[in-house]
Amino acid sequence: MRKTLLLTGVAAVAALALAGCSPAASSPSATGTASWPDSITISLVPSVEGEDLAEALDPLTSYLSENLGIEVNGVVATDYAATVEALGSDQAQVIITDAGSLYNATERYDANLVLRDVRFGATSYASVAYTNNPDKYCAEAPVMVTYAASDTPLSYCNGIEPGADAATGAGPAALKALDKISKGTKVALQAATSPAGYQYPVVAMRDAGIDTDADITQVPVEGNNNAVLSVYNGDAEVSFGYWDARTTVLKEAPDVADKVVAFAYTEMIPNGGVAVSKSLPADLTKQLTTLMAGYADSSDAAKKVMFDLVGLSGWTDKTAPDEITRYGEILDQFSN
Incomplete structure (x- = not known):
């Protein structure tokens, strides 16, 4: 140790x-x-x-x-x-x-x-993989499930939210979908000290066989809100942030639930x-x-x-x- x-x-x-x-x-x-x-x-x-x-x-x-x-x-x-x-x-x-x-x-x-x-009500949380390209990363059409903390319907796919009433944010879930991150994909990552914005996502991608230094194009962002906005604005195809960081940008991006889809959860972060x-x-x-x-x-x-x-x-x-x-x-x- x-x-x-x-x-x-x-x-x-x-x-x-x-x-x-x-x-x-x-x-x-x-x-x-x-x-x-x-x-x-x-x-x-x-x-x-x-x-x-x-x-x-x-x-x-x-x-x-x-x-x-x-x-x-x-x-x-x-x-x-x-x-x-x-x-x-x-x-x-x-x-x-x-x-x-x-x-x-x-x-x-x-x-x-x-x-x-x-x-x-939670003692841990997942890092969420977000995308603006659900056709590539989702096995089926995204579904809307309510994020109870802000009473907001948000979009999820790959069965990471199996219930229809309220999202749970329980990971790990659908991490095989990270395999679809192809070479050269723009992935927004936060500072290396961020558990949800960098550390847990990088470990998950490495476990999926992705060389995070050579196989992806890293797009540096500061903060979970900017991680979401990077996908919303098309600056990156994939980003990562805490569950559920999309609520931090609702005022400036009220249609974020339509344009930014959650497609995988990492291990739970304490x-x-x-x-x-x-x-x-x-x-x-x-x-x-x-x-x-x-x-x-x-x-x-x-x-x-x-x-x-x-x-x-x-x-x-x-x-x-x-x-x-x-x-x-x-x-x-x-x-x-």
């Missing part, structure tokens, strides 16, 4: 503005079975910016402090790699981070993966989640996990904080560690 971080961590630690993170053990646990620290620190990369950070963190940390009976501090990391190094150096004992950093934290520092992010330092007592870890898992449902205000803070609808203790491990294996292919 890989024991090196994907990004250099020394600078990342220096970039953290950490405060109040001493974990000196002195307080008894609620059960009396182990010593708890006086305080713990959570490191995360929030969705909000600037002066709203302290205000955004306070409801979550206050909720945890009140229910655990110890001080819980929240600190902002400059990037996801910094959360891992904060945990490794014991500047933070809990991290809310992306899937790659969860993998690094568990591999490098033996952290405990305790929660996975939930977005619109959401991020929460990891906890192995140094924390087991009973503290258990109570913390239970509290965080229930936070979004504790009040309407908490639900709003969750979405505003990290763009989530909640956390689940169904961690599916095999997905995180597979993500790490795929990341290994792009680590050099």
Whole structure:
């Protein structure tokens, strides 16, 4: 297993503005079975910016402090790699981070993966192969199925959405259709760090026997919206983006469902989640996990904080560690 971080961590630690993170053990646990620290620190990369950070963190940390009976501090990391190094150096004992950093934290520092992010009811998502040439890539005429998150009918083919009522986005599906990507085909790909826009699609194409350096013409794009628009505008014949990125361009391309068809799904890409330092007592870890898992449902205000803070609808203790491990294996292919 890989024991090196994907990004250099020394600078990342220096970039953290950490405060109040001493974990000196002195307080008894609620059960009396182990010593708890006086305080713990959570490191995360929030969705909000600037002066709203302290205000955004306070409801979550206050909720945890009140229910655990110890001080819980929240600190902002400059990037996801910094959360891992904060945990490794014991500047933070809990991290809310992306899937790659969860993998690094568990591999490098033996952290405990305790929660996975939930977005619109899902803990993982597929990368979607899009095309403007369904005659080439679809075995049958595309069908319209509703994407429930935005209540929008979108076009799918190759049976990747077998139900008529609502799309599920469950992969892998119809990956044999990638065989139809012929030499010289223009394929829009996002930055090499993008799981849905580059990494999982490239692995899927390589598995289909496609030399992604020599057999296709790569069309670089920035962002999932531009991946969709590249196919919509005819700049590429195939592109890849998260499920379902077509909804990001509905205002500027209201007929995108007609012109951009989803024809295959990659393996599922895991959401991020929460990891906890192995140094924390087991009973503290258990109570913390239970509290965080229930936070979004504790009040309407908490639900709003969750979405505003990290763009989530909640956390689940169904961690599916095999997905995180597979993500790490795929990341290994792009680590050099």
